[in-house]
């Protein structure tokens with residue numbers, strides 16, 4: 404018997420085949436998908452020797468997951484890395500990136516591409532920005548956030564009075580998620596893909612010691628903090644990752660698609676919160692950005 408989720412999967416596969424990489428979902432659609440997904444999840448087998456984190460069962464990566472028996476919790480295998488102990492922050496980040504190059508836990512999933520894209524910026528920055536995974540442009544250039552979303556991020560940083568090079572920019576997943584017959588299309592990483600790289604992000608935070616982290620989008624928030632739900636519900640409060648304050652905001656690519664001044668204003672408010680956390684001065688002009696007249 405055909406289930407509602409099969410029709411949805413057919414639709415999503417059709418869109419993917421047409422080259423569509425992102426679909427806007429409003430909060431009601433997300434809630435419906437999450438419920439369908441929750442009902443359809445299978446418990447995952449977990450290697451006995453590994454570190455395990457429990458995460459809420461919900462995820463928005465509906466298209467990637469085949470339907471099976473219901474499960475309330477997902478157990479994710481987070482492989483440990485050996486953190487480089489000696490050297491400057493730049494040297495330690497370089498050593499970490501070298502370790503990621505042929506990272507077996509990511510490779511063996513078989514769902515990620517093999518070109519590693521690690522991070523960019525200042526390894527001693529006060530502000531760390533975390534996105535989801537490299538896309539087509541990032542894989543080509545070997546640097547996070549260099550495509551259209553990266554341009555948007557640069558604009559936001561400029562409005563804050565920061566050059567991209569003054570911040571540390573990274574992704575939860577260090578490899579571009581693969582799709583069948585992939586060209587320029589990108590997809591969100593799955594929970595397993597995020598878990599396979601999570602120890603890198605944790606160690607990056609230990610090395611960089613930022614004073615504040617901004618999670619760019621719901622996927623980054625899910626990977627870093629285990630949050631699920633809409634970004635609008637995640638915004639407006641401080642979280643913690645390894646003792647560092649974290650703010651969640653919309654992904655720059657969402658802003659590229661949105662025509663709403665409210666969304667732009669929301670991101671700007673999140674960034675002003677980060678500026679306050681970093682004791683950065685905020686001018687009257689900056690405070691007035693995107694204010695409805």
Ligand code: URA
Pocket residue numbers: 534535536537538541546547548549550552553574
């Ligand atoms: N989107 C991300 O989340 N990360 C990138 O590096 C580029 C686009």
